[in-house]
Every structure is written in structure tokens, then in C-alpha cells.
Amino acid sequence: MSGNEPYLERNLAAVEAEFGTLAHAISATETPAEYEVGSERGNPRLSLNGKLVHSGREPAREAARFVDSALEGRTPVVALFLGFGLGYHVEYALNTRPELHCVVYDPEPGMLKAAFSARDCTAIVRSGRLSILTDSEPDALTPIIEKLGRNELVLIRLRPLYERYEREYRAVESHVDNHFRRREINHNTLVRFGRRWVRNLAENLSVVARSTPIRRLENRFPAVPALLLAGGPSLDETLPWLPDLSRRMLVIAVDTSLYAAVRAGVTPDYAVVVDPQYWNTRHLDAAAGTDCEIISESSTHPRAFRVLNGPVSMCSSLFPLGKFVEEAWGSEFGTLGAGGSVATTAWDFARYIGCNPIYCAGLDLAFPRRNTHFRGSFFESRALTWCSRQYPVETMAFSYLHSGQSELVPANNGKRVLSDTRMRIYRWWFETQMHRYPQTTTVTLSNDGASIGGMPAQSIDSVLELPDCRREISEIRRHEMETRRTRHEHDHRKKVERLRARLDALTGELRSMEELARRGSIVTERAMHDRTVTGRVGAQSLTELDAIDTHISGHRYREIAGFLLQEVKERVRTGKEPDPLAASKLLYEELEESCRYHRTHLERGASRLSEHSS
Secondary structure (H helix, E strand, O other): OOOOHHHHHHHHHHHHHHHOOHHHHHHOOOOOOOEEEEEEOOEEEEEEOOEEOOOOOOHHHHHHHHHHHHHOOOOOOEEEEEOOOOOHHHHHHHHHOOOOEEEEEEOOHHHHHHHHHHOOOHHHHOOOOEEEEEOOOHHHHHHHHOOOOHHHEEEEEOHHHHHHOHHHHHHHHHHHHHHHHHHHHHHHHHHHHHHHHHHHHHHOHHHHHHOEEHHHHOOOOOOOOEEEEOOOOOHHHHHHHHHHHHOOOEEEEEOOOHHHHHHOOOOOOEEEOOOOOHHHHHHHHHHOOOOOEEEEOOOOOOHHHHHOOOOEEEOOOOOHHHHHHHHHHOOOOOOOOOOOOHHHHHHHHHHHOOOOOEEEEOOOOOOHHHOOOOOOOHHHHHHHHHOOOOOOHHHHHHHHHOOOOEEEEEEOOOOEEEEEHHHHHHHHHHHHHHHHOOOOOEEEOOOOOEOEOOEOEOOHHHHOOOOOOHHHHHHHHHHHHHHHHHHHHHHHHHHHHHHHHHHHHHHHHHHHHHHHHHHHHHHHHHHHHHHHHHOOOOHHHHHHHHHHHHHHHOOOOHHHHHHHHHHHHHHHHOOOOOOHHHHHHHHHHHHHHHHHHHHHHHHHHHHHHHHHHO
């Protein structure tokens, strides 16, 4: 090696001390041929295909202007640098913003080798505020960004490198954008449906008590093909073949497609029903009485369990009260992915029970031929009922198609198809799962639907060549149901007793926290009055508030009680309630109301549970 060897050795030693095996990955790779490292006026310089990555004369000053411009008016927690170059801009950010954590994303280790051969980067590496990702998929960023707000992250693009690796960097940007979009959707969903989830769960306690956890089904169908029936327009193309397909694979329907399967003469093996809203249960009306097994979650709308007759298997809840109820069973129900659509949960259920490959019908995530759902769906029936001469079906359809920021996206047939930003989140979720579980082959039967990375399209003709495995599927399910009945007779009363005892303890604890919150609200109001009269808050009020906060923060059920406070907590966190005392009073009032709401519905639910079990 040349005179640059000491730089490389020192830098790699620092990398090994901070990041372990990353040093070997950098050392073992070659610097890309289009990179040229040199110096100008004593400054190390880097060229890419003859174009300077940094200023040749004043790289540090250029980096300062570049970073200051990117961060102007912002106070991010993390800066994500798309391209390290020779590290001038990362170095400046670390030196001038001690609160900032810097994340460097470079597609290949050889890019870093060029930098570490050109200049001393040990101070950057040893800063304690640096993360380096190289030769990584974009979802490697998830652990870093999952606790950040959108305004707490800034992307800084080193333009010459960005242009060279545009595909890789665009994938990173898309991942970050989709992550925050999904977070925003989840937050809005929680705010919108939080109370409904609590109310549903309280009404569903008797259903949960007689259900069984899906964990008993984990890997129960190894290497058995599965057919996932979603509710998109292309489902129409699959339905005529459904009786033949059902002999060759396990059939899993979502709530919107269950009726279509029954109408085609097939009762699915499983129906995935996880929506908390009343109107989604109306999809089930035409399939009322169907006895296929229901895969659900404790906060699903109670009407779903009244419409369908099949046995119920529960997956783990994603919110605190559901987890609390689950603990009465002594172990987790089994976790399924939730990507915002019931189809995402249905796909993960198929993977969870070991099915492979998974064939998806009606999973368009787009509007092929400008249709929104399969023919005869509840959406279509409702549109015909609601529309009139003044508000025709065409107007309603146009409104739906364009209500989610419509966009044209690549389709499986090589053309482009109309979709929207809501479905972009679902496509991203599926693409993430395709990468996370490469051993599970997933195929779409929707030739006109949106293209999903890692999910190739296939014709129905090829699927019809699969061997008949219905007898094997039926035998596995028969054996499983016999085992289920035996366990149910033995365990049901014990489970109900444990659940009732836990609910009694919880409602008592919620009552005590309700009193704490009420007292906090009274003391805060007194403190605000004192401040208005005397210009300061009395020591007694502060002492009492500290004691109340200590009790609340240490309460074993604070997460359950605080579940419905998401909106007010966000207001406080973002400074929309700048007065600390006013913010505290608002939090106490909302906490008191949340405790009362949980307690009231749980007491009613526990009463119904006793009636059903007696």
C-alpha cells in the first residue's frame, strides 16, 4: 500500500473498536474503479468519474455552508447522510451540533475505504454520535428512526454520490417516507378508534374466553400451499376456478372476500376478521352463518362474532388492555403482522401457520380498469343503495378513486395502473415482508394489479397443475379441532376465573388512579390560581404534584390508563400547550376520563362474562 496506508490502518482500528466487524467488511472490499483519491493544496480530494465530490480548494468551508443550509431553522435529533464522501460534512455537523446523532448510509463498503485511505477520520468514528450502514437494506434504518418524529430527522444528500447511486438512495428515502407515513396513519387510527377498541374488547370478553390462541396453529401446515382471497377487482378472475383451487391449497379469506368465496361454492378454511368498525361487519352479512374458523383480535367489532358461526382463534393484541387480557392465559396468543390492511394480517397468518407458497388473489393494491372491488361486493351494493340521480354511482366511484392522492404505478402486466398513496403503504409493507421472509414464496394471481417487489405474478393455469392436497388439509384441521375441544372443556372455566380475577384487580386499580388524576387536576387548578394572584406557584402545590406524578408514573397499569391520551400527549410534546401547568391540568383531566371510560366498560364486560360462563 502507498503512503495512505497509515490513514487506513488508523481509521480501520477506530472502526473496529466502535463497530466491530464493519472494519473487516471495509478492509476486504475494493475501492470502486470510478473513484480517484488525491489532494489539492494539501486538502484530500475525491473524484467520481472525474467529477469532484467536494470542493478541491476549500472542502471544509463548502461542507459548513452545505450543512448549515440543510439544517437552517431545524433542530433535528438525527441527520441521515446519503453518502460519506471524505466525511467533511459529517465532521462539521458533529463538531458544531453536539446534540445531533449522524447516520451515514453508503451502498457499498468500498466507498468508505476510499475515504479512510485519504484522510484521518478517527475523530468522526470515535465521536460516539455516529452510525454507519453500508451494503445494507433500507429497513436496517428502522431501529434508528422508529422512535423519531418526522421533524426530528433530516436527510442530507451528497449530490455527486446521490446521482451515482440514485436507485439505492431513493429506496432509502422511500423507506423513511413510508415509515413516517405509516406511523402517522397508526397515530391517527389510534386517536380515531382508541375508544372503540376499548369498548369492543370489553364486549368481546366472553368471545375471548371461549377462543383459543393462534399459537396452536404455528407451523401446523408446513409447505402446504395457501390461497389468500383479498377483495380487489381481480378476484373476479379467480372465483370461477375457486372450487378447483380449494382442492389444491388451504383457503384463507379476508372479511371483504368471504361472501365471494361462499357464493362460488367454497367455504374457506379460515376467515381473517380484525376490523373494529361496524360497517366492515356488513361485508359478512351475505355469508351469515358460515362456520369457517375465524382468525381475529380482541378489539374486532362484536357484531362479526354474532354474524359468523365458526370457532374463534385470537392473535395477540397490539394495545395495552388487550395484552392485559391475554396474560390471563399465561402466554401470548401469537403475534401477526399489521400493515394497515386486513390482507396484510391474512398474509402473515398464512406464513405463521407454515404455508408455502402463498398465492394471492384480488390483492391488486390498485384500481385496475378503474374498479375498486370485485363484482357483488358490499361496497358495490352500498353504492347502488346510496346513490341517486343527483349523486350517481360514477360520481361516487370517481370520488373514492381520487380521495387518496391518486397516482399511476407499475403493474404486473408491464403497464401502469391507477393506485393511491394509501395503497403505497400496503405495497411497502408487503415488499418489506418479502425481503424479511425470503424462504416464504409469495405469488400474485393479479396480472393487472400493482407490482409488488418480491411478489411475481403467475397465471391461474399454472396453479391448477398443483396436486390435490385437500385430504391432507382436512385431516390436519380435524385433528386440530378435536384437540381444541378437549382442551376447551378442561380449561375454559379456569380461564374465565383467572380473567375475572384480573379484571376485578384492574378496575380497582383504575379507580385509584382516577382519584389520583382528579386530585392532580384540583391541585393544578389551585397552583394556577396562586400563580395568577401572587406571581408564583406555592411550594405545597409543587410538592403535592410531585407526589401525585410519582404515584402515576410508577403505577403498574399506567399504560392501559394512558392509552386514550395519545392526542393530548402529542399536543403537549409538540408545544401546542406551552403553559406547563395548563398542560398538566389537561393531562390529569384526560387521564381521569380515560380511567373512568376503561373502568365503566370493563365492569359491564365482566358482568356479561359472568352471565355467559354461569
